[in-house]
Amino acid sequence: MLNEFVYCPRLFYLEWVQAEWAESADTEAGRLHHRRVDEEQGRLPEAEATGGDDPVVARSVMLSSESLGLIARIDLVEADGSCAIPVDDKRGEVPDTPESSWEADRVQLCAQALLLREHGYRCDRGILYYAGSRRRVEVPIDDSLVRRTLALAAEARATAVSGVVPPPLVDSPKCPRCSLVGICLPDETVYLKAGGSHQEEPRRMVPARDLALPV
Numbered sequence: 067m068l069n070e071f072v073y074c075p076r077l078f079y080l081e082w083v084q085a086e087w088a089e090s091a092d093t094e095a096g097r098l099h100h101r102r103v104d105e106e107q108g109r110l111p112e113a114e115a116t117g118g119d120d121p122v123v124a125r126s127v128m129l130s131s132e133s134l135g136l137i138a139r140i141d142l143v144e145a146d147g148s149c150a151i152p153v154d155d156k157r158g159e160v161p162d163t164p165e166s167s168w169e170a171d172r173v174q175l176c177a178q179a180l181l182l183r184e185h186g187y188r189c190d191r192g193i194l195y196y197a198g199s200r201r202r203v204e205v206p207i208d209d210s211l212v213r214r215t216l217a218l219a220a221e222a223r224a225t226a227v228s229g230v231v232p233p234p235l236v237d238s239p240k241c242p243r244c245s246l247v248g249i250c251l252p253d254e255t256v257y258l259k260a261g262g263s264h265q266e267e268p269r270r271m272v273p274a275r276d277l278a279l280p281v
Contacts, residue, residue, distance in 0.1 A: 078232075110122065
């Protein structure tokens with residue numbers, strides 16, 4: 067859920083704390099894409115036990131750390147000796163950003179790298195695989211990203227126990243395709259908090275495809 071928190075704190079709270087869920091074309095496509103990835107294959111040995119001639123590849127690896135307060139299911143881990151590289155499989159395409167990745171994806175990957183370190187592996191980079199582009203994007207696990215990830219994880223925990231639903235995003239392009247837009251009601255919430263000002267008319271949510279047929 068760290069990915070969701072970075073993407074939208076309100077989405078994180080609705081799903082993680084209030085257990086709200088709604089299906090959409092994107093969530094269904096994501097579930098189908100991850101059907102293969104989520105099947106456990108191979109076994110990640112203890113870091114001290116590795117050291118054979120052949121690298122170890124393990125899928126759907128579950129790791130946790132009480133000291134970090136993190137738990138993750140890693141799509142794929144490539145281990146060679148005491149070095150490990152987490153690979154996070156994404157359904158979409160490589161984004162047009164300076165880092166060729168979204169911050170939410172980098173933070174999620176860093177959390178996985180920190181868990182591997184906690185379990186004795188050396189991990190200085192991770193891989194984001196964007197299936198839509200069939201491209202692997204390397205992400206350095208540097209001090210800056212580690213600090214950012216730990217700070218966001220602490221903020222997410224504080225948000226979860228606060229009992230206060232975070233405010234919605236304002237006029238964000240993320241909202242129309244969010245599966246919880248009908249539960250979150252971002253524009254309606256902002257409109258009501260503004261006192262129903264006519265200067266802030268609610269944005270009309272237009273479906274990407276209108277499959278209705280004329281009568």
